[in-house]
Amino acid sequence: xxxxxxxxxxxxxxxxxxxxxxxxxxxxxxxxxxxxxxxxxxxxxxxxxxxxxxxxxxxxxxxxxxxxxxxxxxxxxxxxxxxxxxxxxxxxxxxxxxxxxxxxxxxxxxxxxxxxxxxxxxxxxxxxxxxxxxxxxxxxxxxxxxxxxxxxxxxxxxxxxxxxxxxxxxxxxxxxxxxxxxxxxxxxxxxxxxxxxxxxxxxxxxxxxxxxxxxxxxxxxxxxxxxxxxxxxxxxxxxxxxxxxxxxxxxxxxxxxxxxxxxxxxxxxxxxxxxxxxxxxxxxxxxxxxxxxxxxxxxxxxxxxxxxxxxxxxxxxxxxxxxxxxxxxxxxxxxxxxxxxxxxxxxxxxxxxxxxxxxxxxxxxxxxxxxxxxxxxxxxxxxxxxxxxxxxxxxxxxxxxxxxxxxxxx
Numbered sequence: 001x002x003x004x005x006x007x008x009x010x011x012x013x014x015x016x017x018x019x020x021x022x023x024x025x026x027x028x029x030x031x032x033x034x035x036x037x038x039x040x041x042x043x044x045x046x047x048x049x050x051x052x053x054x055x056x057x058x059x060x061x062x063x064x065x066x067x068x069x070x071x072x073x074x075x076x077x078x079x080x081x082x083x084x085x086x087x088x089x090x091x092x093x094x095x096x097x098x099x100x101x102x103x104x105x106x107x108x109x110x111x112x113x114x115x116x117x118x119x120x121x122x123x124x125x126x127x128x129x130x131x132x133x134x135x136x137x138x139x140x141x142x143x144x145x146x147x148x149x150x151x152x153x154x155x156x157x158x159x160x161x162x163x164x165x166x167x168x169x170x171x172x173x174x175x176x177x178x179x180x181x182x183x184x185x186x187x188x189x190x191x192x193x194x195x196x197x198x199x200x201x202x203x204x205x206x207x208x209x210x211x212x213x214x215x216x217x218x219x220x221x222x223x224x225x226x227x228x229x230x231x232x233x234x235x236x237x238x239x240x241x242x243x244x245x246x247x248x249x250x251x252x253x254x255x256x257x258x259x260x261x262x263x264x265x266x267x268x269x270x271x272x273x274x275x276x277x278x279x280x281x282x283x284x285x286x287x288x289x290x291x292x293x294x295x296x297x298x299x300x301x302x303x304x305x306x307x308x309x310x311x312x313x314x315x316x317x318x319x320x321x322x323x324x325x326x327x328x329x330x331x332x333x334x335x336x337x338x339x340x341x342x343x344x345x346x347x348x349x350x351x352x353x354x355x356x357x358x359x360x361x362x363x364x365x366x367x368x369x370x371x372x373x374x375x376x377x378x379x380x381x382x383x384x385x386x387x388x389x390x391x392x393x394x395x396x397x398x399x400x401x402x403x404x405x406x407x408x409x410x
Contacts, residue, residue, distance in 0.1 A: 008046040010393045012088060012098075015345075015363050017042065069145055071095045072121040079115035083108060086397060090123055096145060098124035102364070103299050103398055105129035110136030118142050126150040128174070129301075134160025145169055152176040152198065158184015165190040174198040182208030189215035197221045252409055258337065259324050259386065259405040261367070262306045264293040271317035271389060279319060280350040280387040286321050296320065299398025300344065300365065308402075315396050320388040324405070331381050336408040337374040342367045343390055344400040350387040351378055365400035373408055 008014050017034050034042075072087060072095065080087045084104030090096045099122050101108040109131040116122060117139045125140070128150040137160035140146065147169050158180035164170060164187075171193050175185075181203040188194065194216055199209070200223055209221055267289035278284050292309025295302055303310055311318065339357060341347055344365035349357040349372075357372045392399045 005049050006047060008043040009391075011046050013090075014039070014043055014046065019363065069095050069120050072097050072119060076115055076119050079112075083112040083115070085112070095121050096123040097121050098126075098148075100126040101130055102126050102128055102150075103301055105301055106131070106305075108132065110139065113139050116140065116143065120144050122146055123169075124148040127154065129153040132156070134158070137161065137163040140164065141166060143167065148172040150174045151178065154178055156184075157181060158187075161185065162187040164188070167191065168193050171195040175202055176200045178202055180204060182211070185212055188212060192216070194219050199223050255338070255406040255409050256327070256330060256335075257404065257406045258326055259322065259403060261340070261342075261402050261404040262294050262308060265322050265324075266292055266294055266296060266309075267321045268292060268296060268311070268313075269319050270313050271319050274319055279321070280385075281353045282323075282383055282385040284321075284385075289321070295342070295400060295402040297344070297365075297398065297400035299396075300400045302365070303400065306402075311399065314399075315392065315394045317392055318390045318399065318401075320390065320401060322386050322403075324384045324386065325382045326379055326384065328381050330407060331379070334376040336376050337379060338406050338408040339372040339374055340368040340404040340406070341370055341372070342400065342402040343369055343388075344398060345393070345396075346391045347401070348389045348391075349403075352380075352384055353387075354378060365402075367402070368404075374405075 017039055019033075077087055080099060083101065084107060085099060085101040086103070087097045087099045090098055099116070101112065105128060108127065110133055113127065113132060113136060116125070120143070122143050123145050125143070125146060125148070129152070132151070132154055134156045137156070140149070141163040144167070146167050149164070149170060149172065152174045153176065156175075156178050158175075158178070161180070161184050164173075168191070170191055173188070173191075173194060173196070176198045177200070179202070180199070182205055185199070185204055185208060188197070189212060195218070197212075197216075197219055199221060204223070209223065213219070213221065267286045268291075269286070269289045279286070292311075293307065295306050295308035296311055297303050297308070298311050298314060302308075339349065339351075341349060341357060341359075342365050343359075343363075345363060346359045347357070347369075348355065348359075351374060356374055356378070357370070359370065363369060386403070386405065388401065388403065390399060390401050
C-alpha cells in the first residue's frame, strides 16, 4: 500500500515524495518537493508504526491530504483486479486510492473502466497507453475526488474531455502524445483547480493554448519543445545593420553504444540463493544462472512489447549479470561512459566489482529512471562485467529491468 507501517522501504508514499522534482508523479504535486529533513521524518514515522501524533512533522501532513470518503466498494476493487489493474490506498488513514492500468494498458478500454463509474474513492487514475476512447471518458465524469489523471499516449482527440468538466479536484492532467486539438481542450476551461496540463506532441496550436490560458491563468501548460515554423522557400531577411548569423555549431558527437537496451546476453538468479559479494566480480561463475533478453521482469506490458524475458522469480530481489567488451579506440581515447538504468523497484549497479549506482527510493520503471557517468579508468577492453541487484518486495505485482551503457558525449 501507500504506507506500510514499520516498512518505509515498501511504502508508496516514500517512493512518491522521493522522486525528482520534474517527475510527473512526485508528491506533493504542487509547492515543490519536500526537504530532505521532511522526507527523513516521514521515513522514521513510517518505520515507527505510522501513527499520527500531536506535533507530527508538517511534511508528512503536506504529503497526504485527508478526505472523508467511503471505502472503494469491493465490487469495484474486484473488477479492477480482474482487469489486471491495481488499486492502492494513498495513505493508511484515508480511503482514497490510486488506480493504475499501466501494466495492462493494451488490454484496457472503455469496458474495463466502466467499473469505476461513481467510485468517489479514486483520487488518481493512470490510463496511459490504454485503448480508452473519448466516449469512454463519460465513466469518469462523477469521480468527484479525482486529482490526477494520466491519459497520455491514448487515441483520444479531446471530444470527450467535456466529461471531465465537473471534476473540480482535478489538478493534474496528462494528454501527451494524443490527438487532442484546440477544440477539445477548450472544455477544460471549467477546471479551475487544474494546476498542471501536459500537451506535448498533440495537435494543439499556439492559438489554442493562448485561449485556454485566458480561462486558466494559474495553470502550468507544458508543451515540451515546440519547433519554430519557417515557410518553405522564403528566406528570413536580416534586420538592417544586423551582424551576420553565426556559423552553425558543429554536430554533437554521437554516443557509441556498448550495451544496448533491450539486448540479449543477460544472466539472472534469485538473490536468496547467492551468498557473499563475489557475484559482482568478473571471475564469478554464473554458468548455471538462467539466461534471457532485456527487458527482464513480470507484470509490466513493456516486457512482452519489447520481446524481453518474462521472469518467474516473483516477490523477491533478483540478481543480473552481463559480460561486455569495449573497442580499443575508446579505451585509448580515455572515453568516459554513461550508464542508463530503467528499473522497478530500485537498483544497485556494479561494474567490474565497483558499485557505480545505488538508488534507495522505490519507483515505477521508465526509460530512463536515471543516468550515471562512469570514469574512463574503470572499464577495460575485454573481460568487463556489469552486475545489478533489483530490489523487489514480497507480494510485489511487478518487476522490471533494462540497461544501456554508452560513451558520454560533451
